[in-house]
Amino acid sequence: MAGEINFHFDIDGGNFTSAGEASVRIKKLLRDMGFPPDVIRRVSVAMYEGEINMVIHANGGSADVNVSPDKIEIILADSGPGIKNIELAMQEGYSTAPDNIRSLGFGAGMGLPNMKRYTDEMRIESEVGRGTTIYMTVNV
Amino acid sequence: MLNYKHSVTLDVTRCKGCTNCIKRCPTEAIRVRNGHAVITEERCIDCGECIRLCPYQAKKARYDSFEAFSDYKYKIALPAPALYGQFADLDSVDSILDALLRCGFDAVYEVSKAAELVTEHTRRYIKRKGLPKPLISSACPAIVRLIALRFPSLVDNLLPLMPPIELAARNARAEAMERNPELSDDDICVLFISPCPAKISYIKNPVGVQKSAVNGGLAINDIYFKLRSEMKNLKDPKLISETGIIGLNWAGSGGEATSLLSDKYLAADGIENCIKVLDEVENGTMHELEFVELNACIGGCVGGTLNVENPFVAKARLRSLRKYLPVSQNTIPDSEALGEDVFYDVDIEENPAAALSSDRFEAITKMREIEEIYQGLPHLDCGSCGAPSCHALAEDIVRGEASIDNCIIRLRERAEK
Numbered sequence: 001m002a003g004e005i006n007f008h009f010d011i012d013g014g015n016f017t018s019a020g021e022a023s024v025r026i027k028k029l030l031r032d033m034g035f036p037p038d039v040i041r042r043v044s045v046a047m048y049e050g051e052i053n054m055v056i057h058a059n060g061g062s063a064d065v066n067v068s069p070d071k072i073e074i075i076l077a078d079s080g081p082g083i084k085n086i087e088l089a090m091q092e093g094y095s096t097a098p099d100n101i102r103s104l105g106f107g108a109g110m111g112l113p114n115m116k117r118y119t120d121e122m123r124i125e126s127e128v129g130r131g132t133t134i135y136m137t138v139n140v
Numbered sequence: 141m142l143n144y145k146h147s148v149t150l151d152v153t154r155c156k157g158c159t160n161c162i163k164r165c166p167t168e169a170i171r172v173r174n175g176h177a178v179i180t181e182e183r184c185i186d187c188g189e190c191i192r193l194c195p196y197q198a199k200k201a202r203y204d205s206f207e208a209f210s211d212y213k214y215k216i217a218l219p220a221p222a223l224y225g226q227f228a229d230l231d232s233v234d235s236i237l238d239a240l241l242r243c244g245f246d247a248v249y250e251v252s253k254a255a256e257l258v259t260e261h262t263r264r265y266i267k268r269k270g271l272p273k274p275l276i277s278s279a280c281p282a283i284v285r286l287i288a289l290r291f292p293s294l295v296d297n298l299l300p301l302m303p304p305i306e307l308a309a310r311n312a313r314a315e316a317m318e319r320n321p322e323l324s325d326d327d328i329c330v331l332f333i334s335p336c337p338a339k340i341s342y343i344k345n346p347v348g349v350q351k352s353a354v355n356g357g358l359a360i361n362d363i364y365f366k367l368r369s370e371m372k373n374l375k376d377p378k379l380i381s382e383t384g385i386i387g388l389n390w391a392g393s394g395g396e397a398t399s400l401l402s403d404k405y406l407a408a409d410g411i412e413n414c415i416k417v418l419d420e421v422e423n424g425t426m427h428e429l430e431f432v433e434l435n436a437c438i439g440g441c442v443g444g445t446l447n448v449e450n451p452f453v454a455k456a457r458l459r460s461l462r463k464y465l466p467v468s469q470n471t472i473p474d475s476e477a478l479g480e481d482v483f484y485d486v487d488i489e490e491n492p493a494a495a496l497s498s499d500r501f502e503a504i505t506k507m508r509e510i511e512e513i514y515q516g517l518p519h520l521d522c523g524s525c526g527a528p529s530c531h532a533l534a535e536d537i538v539r540g541e542a543s544i545d546n547c548i549i550r551l552r553e554r555a556e557k
Contacts, residue, residue: 003501005508024419028290032535033503034495037293041422048423067507069500114424140500 004068011051011078013060016106022063023047033067035140042118042138043072049111050076050134056101057081058132072138074119079131086124090116145344147201147337147357148186152176154198159523161190161199166411167289171536172526182493185285186341187411187436188445201337201446204356206244206363212329212355214320216312217245218305221252221383221391222335222441223360224461225454227371233388233461238377239370240333243363248380249312251332252387255304256470257311257482259386259399262301264478266400266430272297274406274421274429277396279303282338282436283414284347284488291418292490297432300484302349304390305332305339307482309353329355333363336444338436348484359446384468392455393440397433399468407433409440496539510534517547524548 007029009022023044030040047063054061058080066073083089089096090112097107116122119136126132155176162170162177169183170190177190177198191199209215217240224233237248258279266275278284278298287294302310309330317323332354334340340357389395393409406429408417414434420426437443439451447454496510497503510531517530525546527533536542545551 002505002508005504005511007511020419020423023423027419027422029507031290031292031494032496033507034492034498034500037295037490041293044422045424048425067504069504118424 004066007065007067009063009065011054011060011063013055013058016055019051019055020048022051026065030067030072035072039072039138039140043074045118046115046136046138047074047076049114050074050136052106053111054078054080056097056106061131070140071120072140074136074138075133076136077131077133082128082130082132083124083126084128086126089124145341146179146181146184146186147203147341147344148179148184148188148191149200149202150177150179151198151200154196155194156196156198157526158195159528160193160195162526162528163521163523164189164193165528166286166415168528168532170528171541172523180493182491183289185282185289186338187282187286188337189411189436191337191445201340201359203334203337203340203359203362203446204331206331206358209329209331209356213327214246214316214323214329215244216247216249216316216328216330217241217243218249218251218308218312218330218332218354220305220333220335220339220360220441221250221255221388221458222444222447222454223333224252224388225391225442225458226360226364226447226449227368228457230457230461232377233381233383234377234379235371235374236367237380238374239367241378241380242370242374243366245331247312247316249308249315249330250381250383250387251304251308252383252390253470254308254311255390255396256384256387256468257307257472258301258304259396259468260470260472261478261482262299262396262431263400264472265299265301266402273427274404274432275299276418276421277431277433278348278488279390279396279433280338280435280441281342281347282336282411283434285338285491286411286414286436287418288347288488288491289493290415291422293422294418295488295490297421298488300348302482302484303342305342305354306346306349306352310481313353331355332357333360334358334444335360335441335447336437337446338444340446347488348486350485360444361446361448364448382469384466384470385462386468387470388458388462388465391441391458392451393435393438394433395440397431400431402430404428404430405433406431407435409435409443410438411436496535506538509538513537513544516544516550518549520549522549 058078061078095109394407442454443451
């Protein structure tokens with residue numbers, strides 16, 4: 001449909017150096033489409049945190065970004081271990097990241113809270129053993 | 141952005157239309173059209189990367205000549221600290237400064253002196269509450285323009301203080317008029333001795349200030365030989381320099397940041413590295429830092445394309461020059477408030493040159509077209525079409541500046557059929 005566009009990104013698991021590539025890419029595309037700087041920043045922070053989460057916990061996944069003039073929807077899907085307790089996971093500072101990840105400076109327990117903070121809507125669907133899908137919306 | 145006078149320019153007769161510059165331009169400002177490069181003025185940030193890369197010396201920096209300013213009664217030289225690293229076997233920078241006077245300048249004001257003042261102002265400013273974190277240095281004009289174009293959400297993170305070149309020019313003018321009461325501001329001409337095209341372009345198109353107090357920019361490599369011969373004839377140079385270690389250190393990457401008395405800083409150099417850092421700052425992963433210093437050139441200002449010497453050699457020379465210097469020769473008492481006159485007088489605005497349309501609905505529709513065209517391209521990013529990547533070609537096609545036939549791979553496939 002005119003005035004709407006979807007982008008799909010595959011997030012490579014186990015690769016910290018490439019984590020964040022989709023976020024950099026979407027930033028350029030949103031800039032080209034003339035979105036305001038604060039919207040671009042919120043989308044890029046939410047995407048980046050999501051990408052890092054999928055790399056740390058789920059061996060990668062995918063990101064779909066639906067762009068329309070008044071809102072940007074981000075859907076992050078993985079087939080990782082799932083989140084046991086979503087309420088707990090949403091608490092600042094709560095993390096299940098292993099020590100080797102923490103030694104890299106990740107796993108501060110701010111990923112999900114930041115995604116919520118920087119977006120207008122956020123919904124998590126998760127099933128232990130099956131995977132997690134996160135729906136986020138940033139209004140323009 | 142109209143009437144923007146760039147320093148980086150192209151000599152069409154030398155350009156072979158190769159793809160070196162288009163692929164490495166950090167703002168995708170260059171295309172090859174009709175066999176030679178074309179620079180999109182709105183996107184060029186005068187970083188000088190293409191000058192460094194061009195194997196045929198077709199990219200050049202425009203700069204001013206000293207002779208063009210001969211009508212002025214009083215001429216002040218503003219040497220960049222990078223100039224000090226260009227000469228071998230120096231005990232002090234005084235011989236360089238004295239030689240500048242012998243080249244026809246009436247006075248010299250060291251940019252490194254103003255840099256020490258900027259350091260003092262920054263130390264004070266950074267303590268203010270509620271500032272965006274991290275603050276990003278605004279001393280490199282190529283970085284400031286890069287942020288305005290590619291990282292508009294970080295414009296507010298830029299340190300809103302005048303860069304050393306501007307503060308130096310304003311102080312130099314005030315000083316000259318104080319010493320020579322017969323002079324009026326219009327009699328005075330301030331010329332910056334520049335290590336790079338970005339700062340020459342800054343003089344013509346300042347960022348953060350309405351109008352620069354600098355009249356023109358000379359190139360270090362243009363004045364170098366004249367300076368060197370004057371320096372050879374000098375026996376006892378006048379003691380002119382008023383700079384310490386901090387001022388000299390501004391010539392290289394990290395010099396500005398390390399002087400801030402905080403260990404929460406990062407210094408990156410080389411435009412590609414700076415872009416990676418800015419992407420991370422935008423992702424929100426660097427909020428524990430207080431200050432980010434970015435220099436478009438590798439090594440910092442000593443890496444600018446208008447220098448004579450290899451940047452690493454220049455850095456080594458600066459190291460031996462600063463050996464006997466005090467840490468700083470320019471301090472401001474703590475009790476003195478941060479004057480408004482050292483701040484930017486205009487806001488830095490984002491540069492929307494990249495936007496496909498000012499109407500978002502239309503821009504999205506164009507982006508759909510771009511993505512459709514892009515899917516049909518070979519994704520080799522070979523540059524043969526004259527655009528830096530397949531995606532950039534798709535953008536150019538939708539903008540009406542190129543055609544699908546520019547893709548040599550697809551053209552050959554069609555011919556073979």
